[in-house]
Amino acid sequence: MTTYVPDIEKAPEAGSRKEPSYLDVTKGFWSWAGTLDHKRIGLMYLVGVTAAFLCGGILALLIRLHLWTPDGAIFENAVYNQVFTLHGVFMVFIFIIPAIPASLGNFVLPLMLGAPDVALPRLNLASFYLWLTGTIMAIYSILSGAVDTGWTFYTPYSLQTQQAVVSMGLAVFTLGFSSIFTGLNFIVTIHKMRARGQTWFKLPLFCWAIYATSVLQVLATPVLGITVLLLAFEHLYHIGIFDPAHGGDPVLFQHFFWFYSHPAVYIMILPAMGVISEVVTVHSRKPLFGYKLLAFSSISIAVISFLVWGHHMFTSGESEFVMLAFSFLTMLVAIPTAIKEFSWVATIWGGSVALTAPMLYAIAFLIIFAIGGLTGVFLGTLSVDIHLHDTYFVVAHFHAVMMGSTALAFFAGVHHWWPKMFGRMYNETLAKISAILILVGFNVTFLPQFAMGSQGMPRRYATYIPEWQIYHQWSTVGAVILGIGFALMLGYLIHSLFAGRKAAANEWGGVTMDWESPTPPNLYNFDEEPVVTGELYDYGHGAKH
Amino acid sequence: MGHSTIVTPTPQGGFQTHTVAHHFKTAEQEFQSAKLAFWLFLATEVMLFGGLFAAYIYYHDVYPETFQKGGALLDWKLGALNTGLLLTSSWTMAMGVRASQLSQRKQLVWWLVATVVCAAGFMVVKYIEYSTKYHHGIFAFTGLFSPDDHYAPDLQGLAYPQLYFNLYFTMTGIHGLHVLIGMIAIAWLIWRGAQGRFHSGWYTPVELVGLYWHVVDLIWIFLFPLLYLVP
Ligand SMILES: [Cu+2]
Numbered sequence: 001m002t003t004y005v006p007d008i009e010k011a012p013e014a015g016s017r018k019e020p021s022y023l024d025v026t027k028g029f030w031s032w033a034g035t036l037d038h039k040r041i042g043l044m045y046l047v048g049v050t051a052a053f054l055c056g057g058i059l060a061l062l063i064r065l066h067l068w069t070p071d072g073a074i075f076e077n078a079v080y081n082q083v084f085t086l087h088g089v090f091m092v093f094i095f096i097i098p099a100i101p102a103s104l105g106n107f108v109l110p111l112m113l114g115a116p117d118v119a120l121p122r123l124n125l126a127s128f129y130l131w132l133t134g135t136i137m138a139i140y141s142i143l144s145g146a147v148d149t150g151w152t153f154y155t156p157y158s159l160q161t162q163q164a165v166v167s168m169g170l171a172v173f174t175l176g177f178s179s180i181f182t183g184l185n186f187i188v189t190i191h192k193m194r195a196r197g198q199t200w201f202k203l204p205l206f207c208w209a210i211y212a213t214s215v216l217q218v219l220a221t222p223v224l225g226i227t228v229l230l231l232a233f234e235h236l237y238h239i240g241i242f243d244p245a246h247g248g249d250p251v252l253f254q255h256f257f258w259f260y261s262h263p264a265v266y267i268m269i270l271p272a273m274g275v276i277s278e279v280v281t282v283h284s285r286k287p288l289f290g291y292k293l294l295a296f297s298s299i300s301i302a303v304i305s306f307l308v309w310g311h312h313m314f315t316s317g318e319s320e321f322v323m324l325a326f327s328f329l330t331m332l333v334a335i336p337t338a339i340k341e342f343s344w345v346a347t348i349w350g351g352s353v354a355l356t357a358p359m360l361y362a363i364a365f366l367i368i369f370a371i372g373g374l375t376g377v378f379l380g381t382l383s384v385d386i387h388l389h390d391t392y393f394v395v396a397h398f399h400a401v402m403m404g405s406t407a408l409a410f411f412a413g414v415h416h417w418w419p420k421m422f423g424r425m426y427n428e429t430l431a432k433i434s435a436i437l438i439l440v441g442f443n444v445t446f447l448p449q450f451a452m453g454s455q456g457m458p459r460r461y462a463t464y465i466p467e468w469q470i471y472h473q474w475s476t477v478g479a480v481i482l483g484i485g486f487a488l489m490l491g492y493l494i495h496s497l498f499a500g501r502k503a504a505a506n507e508w509g510g511v512t513m514d515w516e517s518p519t520p521p522n523l524y525n526f527d528e529e530p531v532v533t534g535e536l537y538d539y540g541h542g543a544k545h
Numbered sequence: 546m547g548h549s550t551i552v553t554p555t556p557q558g559g560f561q562t563h564t565v566a567h568h569f570k571t572a573e574q575e576f577q578s579a580k581l582a583f584w585l586f587l588a589t590e591v592m593l594f595g596g597l598f599a600a601y602i603y604y605h606d607v608y609p610e611t612f613q614k615g616g617a618l619l620d621w622k623l624g625a626l627n628t629g630l631l632l633t634s635s636w637t638m639a640m641g642v643r644a645s646q647l648s649q650r651k652q653l654v655w656w657l658v659a660t661v662v663c664a665a666g667f668m669v670v671k672y673i674e675y676s677t678k679y680h681h682g683i684f685a686f687t688g689l690f691s692p693d694d695h696y697a698p699d700l701q702g703l704a705y706p707q708l709y710f711n712l713y714f715t716m717t718g719i720h721g722l723h724v725l726i727g728m729i730a731i732a733w734l735i736w737r738g739a740q741g742r743f744h745s746g747w748y749t750p751v752e753l754v755g756l757y758w759h760v761v762d763l764i765w766i767f768l769f770p771l772l773y774l775v776p
Contacts, residue, residue, distance in 0.1 A: 117568040119578040184585045192578040193568075218585050222592035230600075230715070239711035241600060247705030252603060256596060524568070 018527050021423065021520040036121035037523060041128050042106030043421065046414070048131065049099045050490075053407070056090035057486060059083055064445075064479035067472045072462045080462035081148035088151030089168070093175045094135050096406055097264065100271035101217075102127070102182050104413045105210050107421060109186060111514035111521065112204050114195030114530035119188040127181035134175035141168040150460060152257060153228070155242040155250040159235055166235050169228035176221045176228075179267070183217025186210050195513065197532035201295075204512045204536065205288060208295040209274025212302040216263045216270070220306070224260035227253070251316050258309035266305040268402055270298055272409030273340055276362050279416050280344050282510045283359035284351030287537035290343040297336035304333050311380055315389045323382055330380035337373050341366065356508070357431030361412035364439040365405055372400030375450065390460075393453025396446040404442045411438075411489065418493070419503030423520045426496035430488060437485030444478030511539060552746040559650065561740065563747035576749055583753045587760045590723075594764050597716050601771060604708060614699040615709030616772065618683070620674065624773040627670050628765065634663035635762040638731075642755040645748035650741055653751070657735045660758070664728045671721055675714075683710055713772055720768060723761045730754045 019025075022039045032040055063084055066074040075083060110118055118124050141147055145164040149157055158165050190203070190211050231253070233239050240246030242253040281288045288294060310318055310326035318326070344366060353359065375397040378384050388394060419425050448471035453459075457468050464472065506515045513532070517525050550565040552572045569575040605612045641656035678684065681696035690707040692700050700706045734751055737743065743751050 115568070119568075120582055121566075121568065123582070180589055184582055184589075187585060188578050188582045191581055192574055218589055219592055222589040223596045226593045226596040233715065237711075239715065240705060240708045241604075241711070241715075247604075247608070247708045249603070249607070252600060256600075259596075 017518055017522075019518075019522040021518065022523050023422070023520055025523045034125075036117070036125055038106050038110050038118045038121065038124060039421070039521060039525075041124050042103050042108075044128055045098060045106060045131070046103040048128075048135070049095050049103055052090050052095040052135065053099075053486075054490075056087050056095055057483065059087035059090065061479055061483050063087060064476040066462070067464070068476050070464050070466045070469055075462065077462040078148065081150075081460070082142075082146035084460060085147050085150050086142055089138055089147075089172075091402070092151050092264075093172055094131075094138065096268050096402055096410075097175070097179055098131055098182065099268075099410045100275060100406070100413065101186065101210060101213055101267075102131070102178075104275065104410070104417060105182075105186060105206075105271060108413075108417060108514050109189060109207060109210055110193065111420075111517055111525055112207055112512055113189065113193050113198065114513045114516075114526065114532070115189065115193035116524035116526075117193075118185050119193050120185045123181050123185050127178045127185070130174055130178035130181065134171045134173075134178060137167055137171035137174060141165075141171060152261070153231060154257075155231070155234070155248075155253045156244055158231065159243050163235070166232045169232040169235075172228045173225050173232075176225045179217050180221045183214035183221075186214040187218065190214075195530050195532050201292070202532055202536045203295075204514075205277035205291065205294050205298075206271075206274035208298050209270050209277070212298040213267055213270045213274075216267050216302055216305065220260045220263035220267070223256060224264075227256040227260065230256075251313070254313050254316055255309070258312045259306075262309040262312065263302075263305045265398075265401065266301055268406045270301060272365070272406040273298065275409045275413035275416070276344060276365055278510075278512070279358045279362040279412050280347050281537055282416070282508050283356055283362070284348050284353045285509070285539045286347055286351035287539065288343065289346035289349075290339070291536070293339050294343050297339045300336045301333060304329060304336075308333065311385070314382060314385045327380055327382045331377065334373065334377055334380075341370060341373065354508075355432075356415075357426075357428050357435060358412050358416035358508075360432055360435035361408055361415060361438075364435060364442075365408045365412060367439065368400050368404030368408065368442060372397060372405055375400065388453060390458055391453040392449040392457045392459055395459045396449035396453060399446055399449075400442075404446070408438065408442075414493075416508070417514070418496070419507035420514065420517075420519055420521070422497060422500075423503050424496050424500035425503045425507065426500055427492045430492040434485045434488040434492070437481055437488065441478050441481030441483075441485055444481060445475050446478070448472070448474040448478075509539075511537060559741045560648065560744040560746075561742050572747065576747075576752075579749050579753060580756075583756055587756060590760060590764075594716075594719075594767075597712075597719070598767065598771070601712050601716065604712065605775075608704050608708065611703045611706055612709050614703055615706055615713070616775070617699065618678075618697055619713070619773050620677075621773045623670050623674055624769050627667050628769050630663045630667045630670070631762045631765050634660045634667070635759055637663065638755050638758045641734075642748070642751050645738070645743040645751040646745055648744040650738065650744075653738045653743065654735055657731050657738060661728055661731050661735070664724055664731070667724060668721065668728075671717065678710070684714075716768060716772070720761070720764055723764070727754070727758050727761055730757070 022037055032044065035041060035044075062074065063080075066072050066080060066083075072080060106118070106124065110116070141164040144167065145162040147153075147164050147168045148161055149165065153165065153169065190207055194203070230239070230241050234242050234248070238246055240248045242248045242250055244250060277288055277294060308326055308330045310322060311330045314323055314326075375393070379388060379394065379397055415426070415431060449457075452468045452471040455468070457464060457471075503519060505519045507519075508515075513530055516530060518527065550569075550572060552563040552565065563572070565572050565575050569578070637656050637659040641653055641660060644653035644656055682691045682693050683697065684690060690710070692706070694701070731754060734743075734754055738751070
């Protein structure tokens with residue numbers, strides 16, 4: 001067993017490339033703002049979603065600091081409601097849904113297919129500007145009278161509170177169409193833009209994950225669109241569809257909302273699983289264990305995810321039969337999910353594992369995702385959920401899945417493809433320190449939340465009884481550790497752009513086509529049109545495509 | 546990489562050539578990609594209307610009498626007329642697509658004009674229906690809903706009659722918006738078609754607008770019985 005050592009000597013000199021890289025080929029503001037290049041659009045998304053993560057993260061820190069004392073240390077109660085709503089909207093709609101597909105997916109997917117671009121470059125740019133418009137509308141809603149409904153906009157409260165719910169709803173509508181355009185584009189790209197010889201079962205698993213994600217984006221998001229549109233109509237004109245005062249049924253809103261927002265959880269986690277598959281195989285130098293199982297588990301998760309939305313509503317008055325069905329179907333999701341977790345661990349087992357920064361992030365993902373996945377089974381269990389509904393246990397569970405898993409996978413991917421994107425390497429020692437800080441910080445933040453949630457601490461409360469102070473204080477300490485970890489990451493990543501060492505042509509020794517292009521890639525990616533002949537994930541004897 | 550292919554029509558006279566976008570290898574790949582993308586877009590439309598249909602069916606179940614009496618106030622003859630208009634326009638649209646595939650410039654333009662005329666007829670009928678309701682105090686949204694007793698005596702004492710009409714206005718309104726957007730798209734096709742932009746070598750926009758038009762038609766095929774006949 002040998003460990004791969006990147007051949008830094010062979011890193012191409014600026015003069016030795018056949019064509020200038022996509023970063024150098026044109027300069028100036030409009031060469032970016034009007035670009036149709038999937039890599040530049042991916043980078044614009046990367047900057048955008050990172051900024052959103054920063055805003056959402058600062059709000060999270062404020063929330064945690066506020067909860068240092070039982071009476072609340074910072075905000076008035078009403079302001080607290082607005083702060084956690086903004087945190088939710090930023091993190092869910094603006095950061096995490098576009099995070100992996102629109103930034104990493106945009107950059108990597110065409111490279112993995114050996115294609116010069118996505119199938120619909122104009123739609124791709126349109127998607128970015130829709131995202132930007134939606135984000136600006138969301139910020140406008142904040143300034144014009146902050147929304148205080150939580151990110152779920154439940155009726156009837158959302159109909160009684162401020163008018164800004166309307167513009168926030170339209171912001172979500174716009175962000176939804178941005179997401180639909182990305183998904184639609186990627187489905188077409190995977191169908192129509194694959195390299196010669198690249199059959200479906202020679203697709204890297206990241207592509208399978210993106211494909212499953214895209215199907216969800218295309219089919220589930222329109223329902224969210226019509227829901228927030230009707231919510232806006234209801235708020236403006238009292239059409240009566242969700243408002244009990246006019247004959248409407250607020251539970252119908254919940255059905256509509258979760259019909260999208262449960263699959264949305266998989267819009268977040270499926271691409272994260274794809275990233276982890278790629279990182280784990282490259283940094284263990286071993287083909288993925290159970291390739292077809294991993295591919296089909298992505299598809300089956302996508303299918304089942306359409307049938308489980310009712311598990312968010314066990315306390316909203318569903319019939320017993322419906323609850324049992326939703327509970328059973330929810331449990332079913334655990335099967336393909338566990339298959340994935342075992343496949344990754346089996347891939348690492350016996351591989352020549354390099355504990356690089358991306359790998360550390362991936363390992364942190366595996367640990368936290370196990371926690372998030374298992375606690376999901378608790379919540380899918382009817383009797384347990386009645387007890388845990390709307391407590392910090394739920395908060396800790398979905399943060400384990402969204403923040404501890406999806407966001408960590410996003411950062412694993414950012415570290416993994418960073419040298420390919422910019423041709424520069426960050427300081428690996430600092431990167432490893434930040435990965436460990438984040439893993440520790442996450443658990444210090446959320447393990448106490450699991451504990452106090454199981455004792456009944458309700459979510460979204462600005463104050464609490466003194467018995468829980470110790471848990472809240474530990475949680476706040478953890479959040480500060482997380483904050484330090486992320487600040488460090490932002491620091492060394494930006495530093496690397498200016499002063500990082502030149503990356504090797506193939507920094508990690510990856511064998512999928514994304515590593516075959518020049519580093520950074522050309523405007524149209526490859527020097528010559530790639531043709532796939534060999535096996536996928538073949539690390540032996542350098543025999544590949 | 547990065548190259549361009551130019552497609553010329555078979556009978557060359559009076560037609561414009563088409564340049565395949567740089568990232569596609571062949572015109573066929575470009576056409577198939579556009580078509581798949583458009584099918585996916587249509588799937589989002591179906592899901593969007595699916596939400597509205599689900600809400601309608603649910604409330605029909607909750608307030609059966611309201612929906613029955615409310616539906617009786619719609620004029621099924623006008624609805625049937627509109628169904629006929631849209632079905633006819635779907636046929637003329639299909640003929641237009643065929644004309645573009647065969648590089649028949651004049652026929653293409655006339656079939657498309659016929660389609661727009663049918664669509665405009667649909668909108669006129671819709672306008673008549675809406676304004677009749679409006680004059681009798683049945684109007685969507687706001688608190689202005691006060692149906693006059695001579696016109697709608699049956700609505701007296703019913704639970705939430707405005708809910709039925711708001712669903713009716715929302716569903717047909719969003720559908721009508723789609724018809725309008727389709728008319729604009731077809732008008733654009735007429736303009737470009739007259740210039741010879743579409744021919745056997747490249748007729749992608751005609752094909753796509755055609756698909757869109759059929760789906761708009763199809764949604765109406767579901768709306769008509771649901772709103773006018775079932776109650
Ligand atoms: Cu769920």
